[in-house]
Amino acid sequence: MENPYDYANKQLASKDILWATDMKQQQIGDCYLASTMFGLAATKKGSDILRSRIKRHPPDDDLPQDGWTVKIQVPGYDENGVFTELEKEVIVGQEYINGITQGDDPSLYSIYEMAYGIANGDEELGNGGWSEEVLDSFGTIPTAKYYNVSLIDAAGPNNATTESGNKTTRYGFEKKAMQSIIEAAQSEDNTVVVTTFSENYFFDEYTHKAEVEATYLNDHYFEEEDYVNIVAGHAYTVLYADEEGLTVRNPHGSNPGSGHPPLMDNRTVPETITFSWQDASKVFGAFEVGDLSKYED
Template sequence: MTGHFESLINDVPGNADFLTSLAAEWDTYGNHCDGLADDVMSSAHLAPEWAGRAREDFGKSLERQRNRYINLGGDCTTASSAISVYAGAVRAGQKYIENLRYQASKLDEEVDNAPDPLEARVENMPAANVLVLEAFIRIESVKRAADRCAQDLARIVHIEPVQVNNKNPTEVGQMVQLSAAENAQIQKDLDALKNGTFNWEGMKQGQIGDCYFLASMAAMAQTPEGQRRLASMIQPHYDEHGNVDGYLVRLPDDPAHPNASPGREVFVHSKYIHGATQGGRVGVYSILEAAWGQNHPGGTNDGGNKPPGINGGMPADSFKVMTGKSATTLESDGSEGSYNPIERVSIITASILHQPMVASTVNTDATYTDGMASVDATVNGQPTQIDLYGAHAYTIVSADANGVTLCNPHGFNPKTGGGRAPATFTLSWEDYEKYYGNTAIGEL
């Protein structure tokens, strides 16, 4: 037998058995990390009589270390799954190629047994070409699986930087893996975003100082077009069993490299324990916030640190990253009429056109006592005195000739004198320009 046609079928690259063994090693290491997490917490019982401030700080340190081990273990388990998916693609590809080679060998047999082998080879050439093409397509698909696995491995293992305030570590930047129930809820949110039916209200900022980013997300989520734009940034990631084990998030612009586009894609399978929620639960806001943090080498630390984190920033920069388009920034110094008539009309027009907008209490001469300033607002149609936060970003809900309606990403507003008021309120133009020195108008 010549084996001519069979020799045209190339091999599938990769070693499925080795990959399966490697996946098992990653899984074992992930379980080992989980065991180390338990060991860390059990050490707290070694000194049962120890009490006081030092004991409390030690407990917090143990909790931080435990979360790091758990997250690292989860990363290893997810990496194991990614390798298993690739191993499955290689193994299935090899079986497919074996079948194609068998079919090609049958064509070779026909040629060998024919009275005129040359004529038989010519007659069987079209059928052989089909087999060769099928082999090429399958081999290319396995190569793509290899690329996806390599990309997943590069994205999956993530060590979140510890947030440090005044040289002391805090719990703010701690992360924990998403549960199956939380993934299911996020999937519902994603479906609603894609359909333009997502309820944008209910955001509650956590302890991370990224109000500028959260307020920008809420501003985009007010319209179906903005919702679909947010949804387009998030793609579910599946494990070897077909279950969602995280999300691939790509922001249109890379905040670390603003002149390069598109932005870096990150893998998110954890949430900030003290991060943003939606209606008191994890949702797409939580996913995008986690991706925002992973796009910054400093995690939840201050933006002015080296490396920079997400604590502190301006809405115009958020809009640029999330939409890929530059935002318009209008500024007021707090004096009467400092938003001139043209600028007021620009804000009102942007509201009519449903452009996302965020206002920030910065760059004004307004007086803030202990970071707060009391203002007369309208809440649910009733005059209400509330306290505004200094250096804080608020989502603009609407604007007209009578004033500006805003929403606090904290999910509420402190009432002057005590208590809480709803997050959404309306200010007169005079108070708006007094307290809000920066208005960012985004483009979708």
């Protein structure tokens, strides 16, 4: 019988960029965690950081492995009574390893995900019904000591305006903000996560999706252009950006395709898509940039 720890242990032993394609959001509403971790895994620095915070348990190789020890950041009060991010060690034991992976062997992502559940006392993962406290804790990850986060609010007062009936919305990013996002996305010392608006004129009020025209690589690795639906209130990893547009990755592992007229097709397209800044400004607001250059374990 194959050792259930082998896959994650091979990831820990690797010196390469993880590019952890197994970081796929399942039934738990933690897109922010998945997007943040994929952003880390897509760079050499971030991959090393992820590996450095997971250790074999027990550490003695002569003893049989029964899990991993994981360092995570959790919100709490320090010794001075200041509410901040506290480092905590959590043991993810054998009894938990299949809780998130849907039967697959655990990966670094599922180990981290499980560690946050355990740290918040929410260990029953069978139905994905994590408490709001657990889900809220995922939002603290970018403020960990290795992930100094800054916020780029790309929407500005001079945006174009679209009107339809009684609805008015602004779109178009400020040039300075666009340049900051491009510089961040092209740097190996940064990771960039962006969250869509929870609602606005462009999102359908029933499906909570908005249509954009995007390009992606199809199954034969040819570039294809089509309409794709972006999900409201959802986090994406920004993998690249330039003057033409930006490339994002959906932690669901795919994107909902769109028929034309929109929202009439249930097919999916690949997880990584590229689209214009104009379309991006309709669905995205603030971008969070994590600076990995000053990390110290």
